[in-house]
Amino acid sequence: MSRLRRDPRAEREAMRIAGGARPRFSREASLPVSARPRRDPRAEIEALLVPGGTRPRLDRLSRGGVRPVRDEATSPSESTVQTRIVTEPAFLVAVVPDAPGGRLTPLDRQLFGAAHLLAAGGGAVLALAEPGHDDLAGVGADRVGPLAAVADYDPEARAAAVAQALESLNIRHALFAETAEGGDLARRVAARLGEPLFAGAESLTPKLVTRPARGRRVEQRRAPPRLVSLVADSVAPYGGASCEARAVELPAPVPTTGAILSAEIILADPATVPLGEAEFVVSAGNGVSDIPSFLDLARALRATPGASRMLCDAGLMPRAAQVGASGTVLGATCYLALGIAGAPQHLQGITGCEHVVAVNTDLHAAMVERAGLAIIADAHAVMPALIAALEDEP
Amino acid sequence: MKIVVLFSAGRHPASGAPCPVPVELQALRLARDLAGADEVIGLHAGPVDGAPLDALGHGLGRLIHLRMAQGDDPLPALAQVLEELAPDLILAGRIGQGGEDGGLLPYALARRLGRPILADAASLGAGDDGTLTVEQALPRGARRRVVLRLPALLTVHPAAAPALPFTFAAARRGTVERRDIAPAPAAASEMEERAYRPRPKLIARAAPGASAAERLKAATQAASSGGRLLVDPAPEEAAREILAHLRGIGVLRRRG
Ligand SMILES: Cc1cc2nc3c(=O)[nH]c(=O)nc-3n(C[C@H](O)[C@H](O)[C@H](O)COP(=O)(O)OP(=O)(O)OC[C@H]3O[C@@H](n4cnc5c(N)ncnc54)[C@H](O)[C@@H]3O)c2cc1C
Ligand SMILES: Nc1ncnc2c1ncn2[C@@H]1O[C@H](COP(=O)(O)O)[C@@H](O)[C@H]1O
Numbered sequence: 001m002s003r004l005r006r007d008p009r010a011e012r013e014a015m016r017i018a019g020g021a022r023p024r025f026s027r028e029a030s031l032p033v034s035a036r037p038r039r040d041p042r043a044e045i046e047a048l049l050v051p052g053g054t055r056p057r058l059d060r061l062s063r064g065g066v067r068p069v070r071d072e073a074t075s076p077s078e079s080t081v082q083t084r085i086v087t088e089p090a091f092l093v094a095v096v097p098d099a100p101g102g103r104l105t106p107l108d109r110q111l112f113g114a115a116h117l118l119a120a121g122g123g124a125v126l127a128l129a130e131p132g133h134d135d136l137a138g139v140g141a142d143r144v145g146p147l148a149a150v151a152d153y154d155p156e157a158r159a160a161a162v163a164q165a166l167e168s169l170n171i172r173h174a175l176f177a178e179t180a181e182g183g184d185l186a187r188r189v190a191a192r193l194g195e196p197l198f199a200g201a202e203s204l205t206p207k208l209v210t211r212p213a214r215g216r217r218v219e220q221r222r223a224p225p226r227l228v229s230l231v232a233d234s235v236a237p238y239g240g241a242s243c244e245a246r247a248v249e250l251p252a253p254v255p256t257t258g259a260i261l262s263a264e265i266i267l268a269d270p271a272t273v274p275l276g277e278a279e280f281v282v283s284a285g286n287g288v289s290d291i292p293s294f295l296d297l298a299r300a301l302r303a304t305p306g307a308s309r310m311l312c313d314a315g316l317m318p319r320a321a322q323v324g325a326s327g328t329v330l331g332a333t334c335y336l337a338l339g340i341a342g343a344p345q346h347l348q349g350i351t352g353c354e355h356v357v358a359v360n361t362d363l364h365a366a367m368v369e370r371a372g373l374a375i376i377a378d379a380h381a382v383m384p385a386l387i388a389a390l391e392d393e394p
Numbered sequence: 395m396k397i398v399v400l401f402s403a404g405r406h407p408a409s410g411a412p413c414p415v416p417v418e419l420q421a422l423r424l425a426r427d428l429a430g431a432d433e434v435i436g437l438h439a440g441p442v443d444g445a446p447l448d449a450l451g452h453g454l455g456r457l458i459h460l461r462m463a464q465g466d467d468p469l470p471a472l473a474q475v476l477e478e479l480a481p482d483l484i485l486a487g488r489i490g491q492g493g494e495d496g497g498l499l500p501y502a503l504a505r506r507l508g509r510p511i512l513a514d515a516a517s518l519g520a521g522d523d524g525t526l527t528v529e530q531a532l533p534r535g536a537r538r539r540v541v542l543r544l545p546a547l548l549t550v551h552p553a554a555a556p557a558l559p560f561t562f563a564a565a566r567r568g569t570v571e572r573r574d575i576a577p578a579p580a581a582a583s584e585m586e587e588r589a590y591r592p593r594p595k596l597i598a599r600a601a602p603g604a605s606a607a608e609r610l611k612a613a614t615q616a617a618s619s620g621g622r623l624l625v626d627p628a629p630e631e632a633a634r635e636i637l638a639h640l641r642g643i644g645v646l647r648r649r650g
Contacts, residue, residue: 101644110596155513179533180514180531180533184514187497187498190498190501191498191501191504196498196583197496197498199495199496199497199498202593203593210593212495213494213496213587214410214493215407215491215492215495216407216590217407217410217590218587218589218590219588220585221585222583222584222585222586223584233595234593234596235596236596258510259543260510260512260541260542261541261542261543262540262541263539263540264538265537266529266536266538267647268535268536273534273535274535277533277534277535278534278535280640280646301640303645333643333645334645355643355645357639357640359636368623371621372622373624373635373639374621374622374623374624375627375636376623377627377629377632382632382636384629385629385630385633386637388630388633389633389634389637
């Protein structure tokens, strides 16, 4: 093999310091120069420290994730009520949440987490949202830019306002939600500014964003550009100290004349909407034997009926109504379970449901544990009472 | 009413073979149902016309193919031809399949043509004096009925009516008109491409500072912790509690 042959005598000679009676050598110049940055284990441990508590605790799971801010200014006694304050941000990272009806969705919270990743190193996170939102400081907005509320459905006016804010405040990154509404807004803003949009990013770090392309056969990656839209469940929401949510001035919007003459929302018919898309599902399990009464209840609540596998196997409910691992995985906001034990296969179908209400005779059923409101009672007594209570209402 | 449907060079997500994008074929059906077969023109800009040719079999009478080199920007060519054709309505897919798949082209095109754009059309109906009624698909199966002044550009949602079936006779009847256009090289992008690798979805919703036990709990149990428990209430009281809870969440709709 042709390895270079070392010549120790010549190497020693190169290290010799000239002059002096005694031979002296310096190793300084001959140290190998490596391109790899030198690790600083103390600083790394410091960054993993979880605030609060008397014993030091390290969180190694959130690799590159959102780090709780450790505020040097506050004394340890007030460490429970610290706020993150960025007085002079070096740059701004904007978040444009969807927030239908003023409520932040889980994806909106994740956008703030992503924005804090990008804002590391002196940046501040700016929320561009219509006024009247729940707790923007808690989810991680350092600044809030109040967008003018658009009365009717006029996406182009909203895009114009966002584009104007991005231009005038000189924003480094803007994050959008890749949903029907947010994706539409992001593309309109991109077309207005004439800039590329990194649509549907699936992972995001300050150095790299990735997205699928060519029918999900290749992954495109680059340094984060100015406009990025993010898919759900790719970045953790911001979990650090509460932020300041200071209001900033936005320029007055220029009025646009849209081509939309009128718009009205037609709510989905809960009886025909597919189970996976339904917003509110009422489900019956083996504890319910009075199926007609259950279907009446679903109609009265305007919810989509579902069932556990036991009822579908028995032929009491159609197979399309089955909720669970081998049925439909729900995307519903609320799930009302009547007489369902909560087998793991069933619970897998409702992991995405934000709110669960259970009616069961068994105090120790898994579904009761999962529920936000659990009623230990006979479902056959509760169902008629519910129908009656709904009929009494104006 | 003159309608142009935009076809991109689709690829099958599993095999990678050229095939039309399903949502563009649905757009074709919407256009045919609205204006009749003779008023619909297909438009494609690209190096080869493989995948869009299949659209002929799904009921497209005439396809205009703008020939350009691989990697050129289709936007100027499409804009130029659309200005010539001056259709009342332009339909595009919501998002392509096999190319960049960003769904940006219809927006950039609408901006360049100075037309309004509306996303996610699920069904169309002609209104009176130059208006169009569009049912827009919203999440959770809801619809928004929008009345729009023409000319306009719409993108079509997969919830629209299914595409017409492929028939061999229609594929043979349809005509293709090929045009050569001035090259417009696309701006260099710093995008790097690799084989796709699915990324793990985030499940644990606990804050990053939480302990391991808290994270496990967040992953397996209720998102809304601190559940309330009522043991053996009277049925009426149970019903009242449930309705108050549902109303607090905001899922209960008022009747009317
Ligand atoms: C491979 C595989 C896949 C599966 N996939 C699914 C799936 O996708 N979906 C699914 O649902 N199941 C699935 N299962 C079945 C699952 O394991 C359970 O058997 C099933 O979910 C139990 O249904 P249940 O809770 O309705 O019935 P049970 O387990 O019989 O529970 C009935 C519950 O009702 C309560 N009850 C009884 N009487 C009353 C009353 N009068 N009022 C109120 N409550 C009452 C009881 O206390 C009990 O908690 C699967 C199983 C396997 C092996
Ligand atoms: N080269 C092209 N020629 C014609 N139409 C196109 C072309 N590229 C994209 N489109 C249209 O734009 C839609 C969105 O494409 P994309 O922006 O690539 O996701 C597609 O569904 C097509 O309707």
